[in-house]
Amino acid sequence: MDTLEHSEASELTAMAEAGAAYADATGTLVEVDATAAALLGAAAADIVGTAVADRLAVVEGQGWDGGDSGALARWQGVAVVRGSDPPRRLLVARLRLPGAASVWSFKDASAEERRRAKLTSRLMALDASFSGIAMADTAGALTYVNASFLEMWGHASADEVLGRSATDFWVAPEEAATVLQRTLRGAGWRGELVALRADGEEFIVELSASLITDGAGAPIAVLGSFVDVTERHRATSARRSEQERLRQAVRVAHLGIFDHDHRADSVYWSARQRAIYGFTADEEVTLEKFLACVHPDDLERIGGAVARAHSSASDGLFDAEHRILRRDGAVRWVKTRSQTFFDEDRALVRTVGAVMDVTEERRAADERERLQVRLAHAQRLESIGLLAGGVAHDFNNMLAVILGNAELMRTRVVHDALLAEDLADVVVAAEHARDVTRQLLTFSRRQVVEARPIAVNDVLGKATSALGRLLGEDVVLEFLPGDDLWTIEMDPSQLEHVLMNLATNARDAMPRGGRITVETANVRIDESYCRNEVGFEPGDYVLLVVSDTGTGMDPETVERVFEPFFTTKEMGHGTGLGLSTVHGIVTQAHGIVHVGSEPGVGTTFKIYLPRLDVDGLPALFVDDATAVVEPGTVLLVEDEPLVRKMTTAMLSSLGLTVIVAQNPHEALEVAGGDAHVDLLLTDVVMPEMSGPTLRQRVGAVRPTLPVLFMSGYAPNIVVHHGVLDDVQLLQKPFTLRDLAAAIRSARGDA
Known part of the structure; x- marks a missing residue:
């Protein structure tokens, strides 16, 4: 083999990824690397000089006759190493070189088959994965997708997506392109994107992207894993909405929330709970501190209720209203409801609950009760007034007969002085009785009055001047008239009568002397005040206040003070009609009378008389001192x-x-x-x-x-x-x- 051929063969051998060998034109091995020698089961020196056909027996593949002559230029197949036990299967590839020499490549078929099996297993796992799997080449074109990916995006087959850009499947393709480029740079990416189904529906995907490289670290593909998190987002959104609604409801209801973890012995109080009890934001809270805030008068009851709720034999429910003492000393009413939970052994686990400040509601309830009592009292006085009016009517008819006949008889006995004197006594007695019935009529608001516009300060000023001489030297009468007092409509004599009765009552309540103060002022009553006071209507009133420093009255006496014939004075020292007359006069004038008293302190009467907004009524008739009329x-x-x-x-x-x-x-x-x-x-x-x-x-x-x-x-x-x-x-x-x-x-x- 010449130098060029050998050089080319050596280069091919060096570039081979498996065991490699070089054979001449006759099929004799002239060069074997260490990997090939190991796969062929002998030392390289022993292999060189032997024929390939002596080392391998073809199992799979065609066109190889054991030598090189006449064989295909390229060949690959599976051969068994001769003499190996157990038989070693090799993947064999041959490339004929110019000049009939050849290069051989050997791989362990068992390892390759295992690798392929592993790869096949992985591909099957990818296909069976619930997560969507896709692979794109470095240009971003999809080269592989699994069944979950197709189902997730709503495609029937892989043919619909393979070869398309990986950025085509998203609502915002530019975001997907950014993810792809970042992954290709080796950074990888994990996050959420909004995907677009084949039918145009949007859904949210959690994407994990990673880069696949070759042995040299060069990028060859991008692998993506996808999870549809749309329902999770919906559930999370619904949960957040529910939590927000709960927070808003708690906020609107002004509820305080607490959570006591008995195992960890830790207590959580919400900001509202702390505000109700007067705790700072960073102050530690314990069950003992809670009980220390309970009002002493309620502590035994609430402590027992807490103990029962924490008892393993109970249902764990606590529901109570009680008072608390805030850190600033204020007393508040709270309504607490909680549930204690136990484990399977009935051991304490946790207690959760809510607290509402119901102080204003309690005050309103107490006020309603007070108004109901006052209304019942007013109705009772009304009933008594109706009875008194009826009695006065019948009694007046009898008095009319007595008084009229007595006067007629007096005109007929002018010559009998003794009889005339007796008849005069009858007339005086009848007139006194008439005065009593008129007081009853005043109480029942059936007395006829001559109402006209009056200046209250003028009438009271004259009346107090006269009263000062009647009350005695040990009683100081002080008149404090208000400025620019409004005009009212009332019978001036009845206003004087009101002051007279209140002043004499005050004097009798001060046996050792004292002070009576008469004050007047303009007041404006609004609707909010009227809602809490029986009988009031919004508007302008002239306020008359008569107060004393006398012995005062207990609540039971105040409750009955306006009833006719009710008196605390000794027998013979009062008819019990004075204050009932005051009540009748004031009510008849569309006014309101309130009384406040405390034993040992004194009594204050407040009389509200409506400001005049209509002309005064005319007098009933003009009186005359003579008993003479024209004939008719x-x-x-x-x-x-x-x-x-x-x-x-x-x-x-x-x-x-x-x-x-x-x-x-x-x-x-x-x-x-x-x-x-x-x-x-x-x-x-x-x-x-x-x-x-x-x-x-x-x-x-x-x-x-x-x-x-x-x-x-x-x-x-x-x-x-x-x-x-x-x-x-x-x-x-x-x-x-x-x-x-x-x-x-x-x-x-x-």
């Missing part, structure tokens, strides 16, 4: 026989002609006839028809006929809260002078 005819309608008889006599004594009707129907017959009538005098409350209805019926036939009502009390059909609707009313019982003045006013006599 009166149609008298009265269903009570004794009152009817007495009133007839009184009218006759005034020189008036009287037509008597026992009921409204008789009066209508008279009014429909030809009889001359100057005045209709009728009772208000009658069984068959009320006085106002009778006036309306009579007015239909005699529209100009004056009408004068008389009543033992003024019900709502005549009086709205005690203020007359442009009618003339004579209050029973009445004197001759009262009767004469009312008739003159009703007829408009000069």
